Amino acid sequence: MLPREIMGATSLRTRPSWPAFRDGPLYPSFLDAVRKMRANSDSTRPGSWAYWTNVHANYCPHRKPYFLAWHRGFLVRFEAQLRKASGNSALVLPYWNYYEHPMIPAEFRDSTSPLYQPNRTGSDVSGACTLGAFDPTLINFQRGKTDAFEPAVETAPHNGVHNLIGGAMDNISISPRDPIFWVHHANIDRLWDAWVLAGDGRHMPAKTASYWSGSFHYGTAVSSVKRVNTYAPSILGYRYDDTAMPASQPNNLAAPLPSIQEVFATPLAVQGGSLGGVGGLALGPRSARVRIPLTEEGRNRVRSRVTTPGQAADAVRIVLDGVDLTSAGARGGFFYKILLNLPAQGLAQPEQTYLVGTLGPFEISVARHARMMAGGGSPMAMNGPVRLVLPARDVLSRIWPEPLDALTVSFVRVDAGGAPQSDAIAIDRVSVEAD
Structure with missing residues (x-):
């Protein structure tokens, strides 16, 4: 019973x-x-x-x-x-x-x-x-x-x-x-x-x-x-005792986004499912943006996945490889909102329109935990760099149509009191993939 x-x-x-x-x-x-x-x-x-x-x-x-x-x-x-x-x-x-x-x-x-x-x-x-x-x-x-x-x-x-x-x-x-x-x-x-x-x-x-x-x-x-x-x-x-959805954000969260620094990282080759990317990115206290150019074939593939009904949410995805925390970053107190094709002149739509995910110590620990469980529980898997895959089709469909010469990936820093003011996360590669 x-x-x-x-x-x-x-x-x-x-x-x-x-x-x-x-x-x-x-x-x-x-x-x-x-x-x-x-x-x-x-x-x-x-x-x-x-x-x-x-x-x-x-x-x-x-x-x-x-x-x-x-x-x-x-x-x-x-x-x-x-x-x-x-x-x-x-x-x-x-x-x-x-x-x-x-x-x-x-x-x-x-x-x-x-x-x-x-x-x-x-x-x-x-x-x-x-x-x-x-x-x-x-x-x-x-x-x-x-x-x-x-x-x-x-x-x-x-x-x-x-x-x-x-x-x-x-x-x-x-x-x-x-x-x-x-x-x-x-x-x-x-x-x-x-x-x-x-x-x-x-x-x-x-x-x-x-x-x-x-x-x-x-x-x-x-x-x-x-x-x-x-x-x-x-x-x-x-x-x-209260089952109402939130209707507003606390404090000044709805204020305009902070300035975002353009980062010129090493371009990556287009091959297989990858439509291109950049390598060698260090995230610190400032928000950062990288630009990933798309070839004509890449633009067509993204357009097809976005406009064809019935596609999975991860038919187009942002992939972060070799993601690791610095010793300062392991303390937490921060994360990054990852926003796709954020307009340079400011928000044209609500922020969540562009949000593909978040990145911080917790997300990295979740990826390490999944690796540990898949590997039979070895505690060694709870250390070292990880791979994170962020479905992007929904975001692209919300901001469609838009020029697709390139995709920009913005890492917008969010802090609480005591967050590290030095490099917190290192990323080997940021790339765009499509089935």
Whole structure:
């Protein structure tokens, strides 16, 4: 028989925002549970904080299908353990709505609190709070489809929040060590629920679709969760006190982009699927742009992939090879928004129109993690340069028609307090590929 929290109980627990939770009756139980779990040194048991960090490192999908659904089950199983540790059956996991309160809550910055994590780099995540995932054109859910919500919300705000906080949060293998991880992911889960409830053509695969076949696993000491039971929070026995999509960005995020430095890197040959590129790029505190000329054949191939219906989102892609962090960059507190064919004279459309992805320590750790898992779990794979592939067809279709003599790739720096002011990321090659 299924546990109560996945039976669709008629009485749903409500997950509140952090300010309401902090001032409510459940806050002392939450602190007590976190304190007990962090003090538990038995990483093989779910009563310890380390157990959940290890589960995330060994099972979580990032830049893969089920990113949102797997984490929904993860939070539910963790939340049940909080209740067990505290002895309070009413305890819930709150969420941090950084679109309204972009500073890490003060309680997480108090060094005497069990919510404190040392070695964070930044505390203001305003720069991650874009509205691209909530654009009305994003009506599909799963990655691999055009105009899909899941990869968009993973890119922003999810990845940016990890990057700007830095410390443990900018490394996929250890990010749940930081208590802020849990209220961050509760907010990502809430944003998914808000996207579904907004309607207006937004849709997920039907509950009867094969997409929901199978189960998610969370280690040998915790029961699995059927994928279909992550379809909606109500199936898992909870809801959110606010299910509205963000309508505005915090602080001055919507201000014009900073000046972008033109970088003249070494041209790369056109061969095979590559339509050209440049080599040898160092990204530091300034935003940078590279220009990739296209041959006539390259222009025709890109035009064909953009204008032919039914093409995959990665039919045209930006490929970053040999991407590595400097020692300064490993501290986090920054990331780069990667924008395609950004007008030199300023934004003609909203910024998200041009956004193909983000690049920071967290994205690099995700790529290293995928390499480690594919290679049988060798920890050596969590070091060294990686390859990142960013689907670009959707962006090109949004800005079409436009002259295609060249594609420009802009790396727009976003900082939080304490970000490194020296070279942070090195890239061997930036290239454009098309099937």
